[in-house]
Amino acid sequence: MGGAFAEAESPFDENGEPAAEAAGTEATEAAPAELDTRPLFSDLGLSEPLLRAIDEMGYKHPTPIQAQAIPYVLMGRDVLGVAQTGTGKTASFTLPLLDILSGSRARARMPRSLILEPTRELALQVAENFVMYGKYTKLTHALLIGGESMADQKAALNAGVDVLIATPGRLLDLFERGGLLMTQTRTLVIDEADRMLDMGFIPDVERIVTLLSPNRQTLFFSATMAPEIKRLADAFLQDPKEVTVSRAASVATTIVTGLALVDEHDKRKALRKLIRSEEVQNALIFCNRKRDVDMLHKSLTKHGFSSGPLHGDLAQSLRFSTLEKFKSGEIQLLVCSDVAARGIDIGGLSHVFNFDVPIHAEDYVHRIGRTGRAGRTGHAYTIASPEDRPFVEAIEKLTGKPIPPMEVEGIETAEWAEGSTRRGRGRGKSSDGRSTKSGRDESRSGAAQGAEEKPQRSERRDEQRGERRNERSDRNEPRGDRRNDRAPERNDRNERQDRSNEPRRDRYRQEDLGPAVVGFGDEIPAFMLLPIRRDRRAPDAEPEVEIDVGDDPGFDAG
């Protein structure tokens, strides 16, 4: 996938922050002289075989997260990376990992590093990364995911692999069958931790972590830093270097949105009209249900569209091949479930269609975030039926602005279901033109104290963590005196450690999340700092949101 560095040329300054005001114009023009101060891959301490592979792919400048994380990973430090897909996150760990691993060889059934991914597609993407950048190294990797032959995976393990890329279920399954020893695994990457949390994988991840040596390097990545994620990071990481980047502000502002309200039986027709009336190069079309993915795909195909289906019940080979066809342009439309809403890195999507309004508002943000990448204008149109009103309202509340209503030619616009007291707030005007740069606010940080009082972590975990710390400090090389590096006076850390009396929890749910987050740089979009709430009943705080999904006329990248 060529997307990893797609934003290498985007308007970040050397601090890894968007070059704020100029972003909209500079993104589309030749790089001015001052951008030449960007770091080079050759400055990061990577070895020659990797630099050669990078160079051959035409990349010169690391993205901000790569520039910030790679030197620390090479030093052996733990890294806590807060970054969304599209920031070059994957290469920020694959590149230094390849460097760390080169120089010695893997032994049978004992992988030397482990990368955990929440979905099979993501695991495959990471594997592709290793193929690309590992071109001049002799390292081996194996993909350990469900839905494919376990015999092949076992055979690969027996031959010895340097890098194991896995989804949690299959990894544990194989481990329990004795096909795998992780005592030699010295590097652990937990990718997309927020997604793992959403999907209920955290207990599995915790279990896996206990199978590894405490004397390991851990890299932990998440798109958000909700309190629960932060607590996990505290549990898994030792004195991590925190690296935080967001996509350029200009990217988030170049998504044109629209909401077509039609009767349920008009939805397919409305979608076809929309696709035909737009200049759709390639589009993701999201459905809420797997069977609707199948039906819609068949319907579109019948009407002559170039379409493929993607959801978790399809055979793995079909999932991969369909995604590949979509990426290569062989298929124009990918009808999918939320399996594709996050993480999958498909560069240059012109459109996202929500055939169904997502039930959880934050999924809307993830879905439409697939388009409008790399400074190009994206289009995200949502088809709603009259019963979807509460979900649309939840989205508008989360994003802080209405989705502008749109007419679909030849289809009658429906009315919201009964009691349609849509709060009269300027529907029909798409953007209020308000700047979206306010960042976090103090009241929120105050509320964070409350989050600390929520029940969090089991006694078992705290004990483990204690053991791990002790063990580590006993082995001073190669990790050196990292314990001494830690600022002892950080009392937030001390507070978090004392949870021995709290009830045991083995499953983490969104609704358990506390109301607030603190401690991030100004460059984080505010929606990432919002508590993730799955209950829609009565959010106790008025969410504030920064993403500007309006069609700001002064901001057309084209």
Add this chain to the structure above:
DNA sequence: AACAAAA
């Protein structure tokens, strides 16, 4: 009201 992942 669904989705993801181990069968």
